[in-house]
Amino acid sequence: MTELDTIVAPATAVARSALAIVRIDGPDSANILQRLADIRPDERQATHIALKHQGEVLDDCIAIRYAAPQSFTGNDMVELTLHGSPLIVDRVISAVVALGARIAEPGEFTERAVLNGKLDLVQAESIADLIDARTAVQAKLSLRNLDGVLSRKATEIRETLLHVISRLEAALDFSEEGYEFITRDDARARVERARDDVRAIASTFARGRATTSGLSAVILGRPNAGKSTLLNRLVGSERAIVTAQPGTTRDIVRETIDIGGLPVTIADTAGLRATSDEVEEIGIARAKEAARAADIVIFLVDASTGVTADDHLDEFHDALVVYTKRDIARAPAGQLAISAKTGEGVDELLRRLDLIVRERFAAPESSPTIVNERQRAAVAECESALDAAIVSLDEGAEEQYVVVDLYRAANALGALTGAITREDVFREIFSKFCIGK
Numbered sequence: 001m002t003e004l005d006t007i008v009a010p011a012t013a014v015a016r017s018a019l020a021i022v023r024i025d026g027p028d029s030a031n032i033l034q035r036l037a038d039i040r041p042d043e044r045q046a047t048h049i050a051l052k053h054q055g056e057v058l059d060d061c062i063a064i065r066y067a068a069p070q071s072f073t074g075n076d077m078v079e080l081t082l083h084g085s086p087l088i089v090d091r092v093i094s095a096v097v098a099l100g101a102r103i104a105e106p107g108e109f110t111e112r113a114v115l116n117g118k119l120d121l122v123q124a125e126s127i128a129d130l131i132d133a134r135t136a137v138q139a140k141l142s143l144r145n146l147d148g149v150l151s152r153k154a155t156e157i158r159e160t161l162l163h164v165i166s167r168l169e170a171a172l173d174f175s176e177e178g179y180e181f182i183t184r185d186d187a188r189a190r191v192e193r194a195r196d197d198v199r200a201i202a203s204t205f206a207r208g209r210a211t212t213s214g215l216s217a218v219i220l221g222r223p224n225a226g227k228s229t230l231l232n233r234l235v236g237s238e239r240a241i242v243t244a245q246p247g248t249t250r251d252i253v254r255e256t257i258d259i260g261g262l263p264v265t266i267a268d269t270a271g272l273r274a275t276s277d278e279v280e281e282i283g284i285a286r287a288k289e290a291a292r293a294a295d296i297v298i299f300l301v302d303a304s305t306g307v308t309a310d311d312h313l314d315e316f317h318d319a320l321v322v323y324t325k326r327d328i329a330r331a332p333a334g335q336l337a338i339s340a341k342t343g344e345g346v347d348e349l350l351r352r353l354d355l356i357v358r359e360r361f362a363a364p365e366s367s368p369t370i371v372n373e374r375q376r377a378a379v380a381e382c383e384s385a386l387d388a389a390i391v392s393l394d395e396g397a398e399e400q401y402v403v404v405d406l407y408r409a410a411n412a413l414g415a416l417t418g419a420i421t422r423e424d425v426f427r428e429i430f431s432k433f434c435i436g437k
């Protein structure tokens with residue numbers, strides 16, 4: 001095995017701040033620290049040291065030394081808490097590089113943690129999501145996956161499959177003697193339960209993705225319906241231009257607010273109407289395109305004119321229809337009505353939006369949830385392999401065919417968490433399964 005590089009990088013944003021952390025990871029980390037500070041701090045003891053390089057003081061800092069395998073990466077590691085000056089961070093990193101380390105690649109510390117089995121792939125991904133989280137609900141979902149809710153479920157299902165595989169394979173080895181290590185009914189029942197569990201995980205994708213990436217909402221409606229006025233009220237600032245002239249908004253204006261615990265990016269668009277103005281027409285095309293791609297469409301109807309054929313409301317049947325200008329006109333009974341100008345009814349609109357986000361998009365609070373395309377693909381592969389295995393079992397196919405699909409399913413779950421597969425099957429056979437010798 002080749003010797004691991006020692007790597008260095010700032011762990012905090014490079015900006016003026018009270019403190020800044022620099023991480024050094026790899027076999028040389030403690031030696032480099034010793035050469036900069038003249039001492040080798042005790043493991044896991046915050047130690048106040050002066051960093052010097054080539055006769056110059058770099059900073060006065062707190063160093064913590066971790067010894068493998070008890071560190072975030074599982075390697076020998078040093079964390080330096082410096083004063084938060086980008087210049088100091090730069091000089092310290094240059095000194096560490098001069099002493100033999102190299103600058104870390106993006107994500108390399110976490111990658112090392114995965115390679116050392118400190119984290120699995122899902123946990124590594126959830127660290128990135130957690131750092132990107134903009135709302136408490138997003139942070140909660142990332143923390144659950146970092147804690148291993150999804151990984152544990154995937155591992156549990158995978159172990160069930162490996163158990164079935166090992167018994168079917170044992171039956172193959174001993175087929176001449178006529179031993180049966182698992183009945184087909186038992187195998188089928190276990191595989192079916194695994195398939196149902198995997199299906200349940202697969203079904204969380206839309207919500208998991210929506211929760212991590214946030215949602216898009218588009219405000220549509222005819223010119224002067226009050227779209228820009230509503231956007232401004234929702235974001236609490238004069239973000240979009242409002243005038244009494246129809247056709248004011250041309251380009252899309254976007255702002256993100258928290259609704260139902262998720263970041264929702266709201267787009268104010270050009271009013272929909274037939275027009276000969278080229279710029280306005282482009283704006284209207286963009287509005288429609290944005291609405292088709294949006295998670296939520298809020299369709300504003302001016303209560304003083306009501307719905308007309310020009311609205312083309314039928315093109316957006318999922319839209320939440322909201323009557324505006326209730327301060328000057330009455331909306332049809334039972335319809336959600338607001339005045340963006342006075343604020344009447346806007347709370348009710350926000351409650352409705354909150355409900356839509358929670359009921360249609362937010363991730364469930366407790367079940368294992370997948371959040372990205374890589375995870376979706378792995379789970380889908382597993383589900384299709386299990387479907388195939390069930391068909392084979394039902395058709396009375398030989399064990400060896402069933403086993404091929406079960407391996408594919410187990411490997412897909414292994415790919416999800418980053419685990420290895422074939423060796424695990426051996427371990428399952430040898431550790432728990434005594435063949436009587």
Ligand SMILES: Nc1nc2c(ncn2[C@@H]2O[C@H](COP(=O)(O)OP(=O)(O)OP(=O)(O)O)[C@@H](O)[C@H]2O)c(=O)[nH]1
Nearest residue numbers: 223224225226227228229247248249271339340341
């Ligand atoms: N009385 C009343 N006037 C409103 C209300 N909402 C908007 N307006 C007025 O209606 C006019 C148009 O408002 P905007 O918010 O610019 O309408 P818009 O839908 O963005 O219009 P376009 O950008 O042209 O498509 C302005 O004069 C607003 O002050 C409301 O709830 N009540």
Ligand SMILES: [Mg+2]
Nearest residue numbers: 227228248249
């Ligand atoms: Mg507007």
